[in-house]
């Protein structure tokens with residue numbers, strides 16, 4: 001997978017050099033290119049924004065630099081281009097970024113991120129590139145950040161960990177919160193590791209029983225309990241049939 005990020009704060013994307021994403025880049029599983037938008041600002045002040053038409057507070061990011069930056073990024077081409085790139089626009093007015101969407105994006109060969117600052121990007125930029133590729137306007141939450149770069153880090157990590165071979169144990173994301181399957185729409189339950197006792201706190205006996213069926217049922221019940229407590233809105237989306245099937249498996 002190739003990722004391109006066009007931003008006025010390239011240094012904000014430094015975390016893409018470390019941990020899981022950094023290792024995936026080092027192994028050649030991820031090809032990341034970060035571009036400074038100001039490289040396409042041709043006036044002597046490197047201006048990338050201007051006042052909004054219709055008035056109002058703040059500034060709007062200009063079409064010119066974005067158009068030139070995206071055209072040059074696309075001109076780079078990419079062998080995975082047979083399926084083509086998609087534009088990923090982090091914005092509080094986007095569709096919720098979910099595990100399901102992470103899976104969808106992980107199946108694309110090329111993601112181009114356009115994190116905005118100020119009041120956002122002139123709408124004509126998205127309208128222009130929507131004629132040439134799929135556009136995903138996504139929100140990582142119902143809050144407003146100073147810019148979209150933090151969202152790029154979040155989306156990139158959620159997508160990268162789903163790429164084949166990136167997670168050490170291919171099974172790791174099978175039981176992720178929100179992963180497809182019987183645990184879909186359930187939050188992960190509590191996890192424990194050594195030592196068996198810490199400050200007078202032990203481990204649930206079932207986890208020491210060695211009975212895989214009982215352990216699986218306990219984990220599922222704990223996930224259900226946690227979801228009911230923290231995200232009751234997800235409970236109604238659980239598939240009871242999957243639970244029945246899960247019980248039969250156990």
Ligand SMILES: NC(=S)c1ccno1
Nearest residue numbers: 091092139140144145
């Ligand atoms: N909630 C998101 S994705 C965002 C981007 C910029 N500000 O908030």
